[in-house]
């Protein structure tokens with residue numbers, strides 16, 4: 348079975364994490380995000396994947412290669428300019444077979460695609476959309492279905508007065524190739540949600556109510572939630588299973604003089620000085636250095652980050668190569684971009700986002 352993954356968005360809501368790494372390969376608990384999707388697809392019989400890229404396609408290719416190590420044939424399609432979700436589909440037309448999965452490239456999920464495919468065959472649908480219940484559908488595509496599962500209405504980013512169901516488009520579709528016939532020509536910017544699905548209503552578009560785990564990782568808060576859920580085994584992943592066997596902590600060739608509290612992942616070559624505490628669902632990438640007495644909680648620190656003595660980091664995301672001085676306090680959804688330098692005695696909070704290359708002098712910011 349074939350799958351087209353949309354991986355061409357700019358990931359603006361995850362900036363500055365995505366200012367220097369494309370969203371599909373942003374590390375999540377030590378692995379490029381999209382490898383979780385590939386592993387899930389592989390488990391449902393997918394062996395041929397087309398990645399619809401745009402933004403930083405080369406960087407994606409460099410990380411994932413030809414997919415051989417995953418047992419998948421992986422091909423890359425590079426749009427000359429962003430064509431939107433529907434335009435990316437049309438752009439892939441020549442490579443697509445009669446029936447295929449189409450996936451948004453930013454969902455962490457273990458929903459049952461095999462069952463979705465079974466329903467697709469039973470109803471004889473032209474398109475079957477996985478649906479998932481969420482508390483607030485306004486940030487998603489809202490889908491209203493009839494009793495037989497056929498889609499009655501598709502409303503992308505519904506207004507507050509339109510929220511009469513909690514079922515949203517989970518970004519996992521099964522499509523018949525003829526869906527492409529009625530679309531605007533290749534090269535046109537098209538939103539599949541706004542311009543294609545509404546025209547398929549009443550013409551073989553069905554919803555499949557999925558259960559299991561589902562999360563769009565496209566904001567800092569959701570990226571952190573995905574991290575915690577993998578570490579705690581709430582979503583079925585290989586990483587979670589490996590961590591589980593080791594009591595939910597993994598320390599690979601790291602020098603640990605402080606304490607690591609499960610669940611946590613500490614990468615190779617990390618060094619944790621005496622009296623450090625790393626825990627409460629934290630992930631340290633390779634070669635992270637944590638100075639004496641520093642505390643890291645519920646945070647992600649990517650490769651090569653250095654944290655000064657007596658600093659604390661909580662509920663935040665720190666990109667590659669960031670340097671944080673001594674006695675700093677970083678908490679509450681802060682996102683630091685690649686290579687940022689924070690001098691000592693700074694306090695950052697309340698979702699502050701600092702972009703790549705910025706240098707803050709000692710004691711520059713307090714709350």
Ligand code: GDD
Nearest residue numbers: 353354355356399429430431435451452453487488516563
């Ligand atoms: N190739 C390509 N080209 N991919 C694109 C483009 C493009 O021009 N624009 C967006 N994408 C990719 C993104 O990288 C992402 O993986 C996916 O398409 C969806 O785009 P988002 O920008 O993340 O959309 P969203 O999260 O606001 O809404 C979509 O996902 C929701 C579920 O997470 C919609 O499909 C909603 O209906 C849905 O509920």
Ligand code: MG
Nearest residue numbers: 451453563565
């Ligand atoms: Mg999204």
